[in-house]
Amino acid sequence: MDQSIKQCLYCNKKMQGRTDKKFCSNHCRSSYHNAIYGNRTNYMRRINALLLRNRKILSDLFLLQRKGSYIPLSELYIKGFTPQHFTHQAKHTSKTLYTYCYEFGYYYVGKDAVKIIQEASIES
Numbered sequence: 001m002d003q004s005i006k007q008c009l010y011c012n013k014k015m016q017g018r019t020d021k022k023f024c025s026n027h028c029r030s031s032y033h034n035a036i037y038g039n040r041t042n043y044m045r046r047i048n049a050l051l052l053r054n055r056k057i058l059s060d061l062f063l064l065q066r067k068g069s070y071i072p073l074s075e076l077y078i079k080g081f082t083p084q085h086f087t088h089q090a091k092h093t094s095k096t097l098y099t100y101c102y103e104f105g106y107y108y109v110g111k112d113a114v115k116i117i118q119e120a121s122i123e124s
């Protein structure tokens with residue numbers, strides 16, 4: 001019977017003994033998890049920051065938006081809005097797609113302007 005030789009997942013050092021061991025040391029175990037989950041946390045942190053910035057831009061412009069008027073898309077972009085980052089979308093009427101960053105959303109009015117709305121509750 002030959003015993004399979006395992007390698008440490010982090011440093012590739014060959015290990016003897018228990019075959020269910022994945023790491024040669026506690027140091028390698030924690031380095032490995034930091035490498036994976038540390039990056040994932042960073043990624044989520046960056047996305048969350050972008051979402052919060054979009055929400056802030058929408059909420060600021062929402063306050064400036066006069067009744068019955070629209071916000072030019074350029075206003076959003078100047079402030080650093082990134083349309084590819086949003087929390088959810090919903091169709092409220094048959095055609096209009098609302099895009100949200102948390103409770104603030106918008107929909108296109110023509111090609112170059114949006115109407116910003118604030119959702120009162122998350123059930124819709």
Ligand SMILES: [Zn+2]
Pocket residue numbers: 008009010011012013023024025028
């Ligand atoms: Zn190791």
